[in-house]
Amino acid sequence: MTWEPRTLAAVLAQQAGLRGTERALVTPGGTASWRKLEAQSRRVAKALLARGVRRGDFVGLLCGNDEHWVASFYGAALIGAVTVPVNTRFKAAEIAYCLRQSDVRLLILTDRFLKIDFMAFLREVEPAVDHALPGQALPLLRDVVVVGSDVPRAGLEWEAFLAAGDALPDDVLAGAIRAVTPEDLLLIQFTSGTTAHPKGVMLTHDNMLRNAAAVGQRLGIEPSDCYFNCRPFFHVAGSTLSLLCALCAGASIATLPTFDAGAALAMLEQECCTFISGNETLFQMLIAHGSFERSRLHLRGGWAAAGPDTMQRIIDEMGIDQICWAYGLSEASPNVVINDWRDDVALRVGGVALPHDGVAVRIVDEASGAVCDADAVGEIQVKGWSVMRGYYKQPDANAKVFTADGWLRTGDLGALRTDGRLRLVGRLKDVFRVGGENVAPAEVEQVLLSHPAVASAQVVGVPDTRLGEVPAAFVTLKPGMTLDAEALLAWARPRMANFRTPRYAEIVTDFERIGMTASGKVQKNKLREHAIALFHLSSQ
Structure with a gap:
């Protein structure tokens, strides 16, 4: 693929010019053409400029998948502002950390989503929102824009926010757009890792757009296609591999505010969607739903991060003959390897794929640090244009994630075949996935340690038939303190996102009988085996 570095503004303008009144975005709220989507994005850009947001400033975005999210993301990008997507499953403390760590200058949020009161969370995080901003808790936050009716005294309602920017001259917006370069930051993506808090991955316009275009070419997406998005836009799988993938290809994208299998199947049929993507759990939920009927689907392609059994079911039961297997991580924009839709079915089902042109992959032995021979298993390391700029304001984490010779350490295990194709084996790091969400044990452990009765905490991922893995906690x-497992679980639920909340818990006297290293660290592999036996789970 021949690639010329571009900004999001340039790609959006090109598609609006080429496709005009053709549909670009479909949500339950309606359909937007390319021309309308560009106009909405320009209006947001003007409104941001009117509030003093400039190139390099950080704009928080806390909404479900809808036209507000897309227009806000695109509008910020037009003027070089950096979007900070906030996970809609976060609780107050997690939202506070995200906004504070990323220096958010202006926050756009929906007042309520999925019966979650985000304004209540914001008031808990920064009480000054009901008086005047900035406040003491978030001293850099100067503006809050609310989609909905619960607008605090220091906030601004969405339509009023837009209207305030309408008077800004077009030449001012044009000048702001011209100042943006492909190497400017486009997104700060918070991702779970081995530390106690999520880390902010810095991704540029070129990182994300080039990754999106490369994936679209491998998948064979055409402007006539309609891409159904299963993933939240606050993940790079949703922002890069769905939204921007469709943008670069000139295809329309259909999305729901959040994933629901029944609603997804209805939209797939109604909008005649031809492409889809997602993880193993999402596809399993679609196939298992009572309304699933293969004859109602029009799907021909897409990608899945799934094992061979599910990949084969996607082909056999959903009829998606051109489905491709994909592997990546947020720190690589995110896709590293993906099949071409013309690859032999055995390669696509078996999860064996080539890196993108200009992206290098090597396998390194964890113990010796030596580069492995073909077919040997070791840590997957990546280098090239898709790799992030680093973690925002976290130099220690950057020093750990990059090798001395500049390769990104993924923490995942894999092997390279002699033909250069990568096979994913497993995860080297402790992070596990709950229904597609990364969970770092340290994140959960830190919350548990804040309980007044808890002295120490250890968390592992254990098998779950629906979500793949779920957290199990040992404390x-x-x-002199007393606490039972059920009480601990009940205490934890309102204090962290659902996917991080332990499903199982056990109070233990110590970890010696389970297994500890000579240096005094709990052996997580042995703890996981103990949890599987204790809670009578089937090992996977």
Whole structure:
């Protein structure tokens, strides 16, 4: 693929010019043409400029998948502002960390989503929102724009926010757009890792757009296609591999505010969607739903991060003959390897694919640090244009994730065949996936340690038939304190996102009998085996 570095503004303008009144975005709220989508994005860009947001400023975005999310993301990108997507499953403390760590200057949020009161969370995080901003808790946050009716005293309602920018001259917007370069930051993506808090991955316009275009070419997406998005836009799988993939290809994208299998199947049929993507759990939920009927689908392609059994079911039961297997991580924009839709079915089902042109992959032995021979298993390391700029304001984490010679350490295990194709084996790091969400044990452990009775905490991922893995927690108690497992689980639920909340818990006296290293660290592999036996789970 011949690639010329571009900004999001340039790609959006090109598609609006080429496709005009053709549909670009479909949501339950309606359909937007390419021309209308560009106009909405330009209006947001003007409104941001009117509030003093400039190139390099950070704009928080806390909404479900809808036209507000897309217009806000695109509008910020037009003027070089950096979008900080906030996970809609986050609780107040997690939202506070995200906004503070990323220096968010202006926040756009929906007041309520899926019966979650985000304004209540924001008021808990920054009480000054009901008086005047900035406040003490988030001293850099100067504006809050609300989609909905619950607008605090220091906030601004969405339509009023837009209207305030309408008077800005077009030449001012044009000048702001011209100043943006492909190497400017486009997104700060918070991702779970081995630290106690999520880390902000810095991705540029070129990182994300080039990755999106390369994936679209491998998948064979055409402007006539309609791409159904299963993933939240606050993930790079949703922003890069769905939204921007469709943008670069000139294809329309259909999305729901959040994934629901029944609603997804209805939209797939109604909008005649031809492409889809997602992880193993999403495809399993679609196939298992009571309304699933292959004859109602029009799907011909897409990608899945799934094992061979599910990949084969996608072909046999959903009829998606051109489905491709994909592997990546947020730090690589995110896709590293993906099949070409013309690859032999055995390669696509078996999960064996080539890296993108200009992206290098090597396998390194964890113990020796030596590069492995073909077919040997080791850590997957990546180098090239898709790799992030680094973690925002986290130099220690950057020092750990990059090797001395500049390769990104993925923490995943894999092997390279002699033909250069990568095969994913497993995860080297402790992070596990709950229904597609990365969970770092340290994140959960830190919350559990804030319980007044808990002395130490260890969390592992254990098998779950629906979500793949779920958290299981083991804690020791402080002297003289009492606590049972059910009480601990009940205490944890309102304090962290659902996917991070332990499903199982056990109070233990110590970890010696389970397994500890000579240096005093709990052996997570042995703890996981113990959890599987204790909770009578089937090992996967």
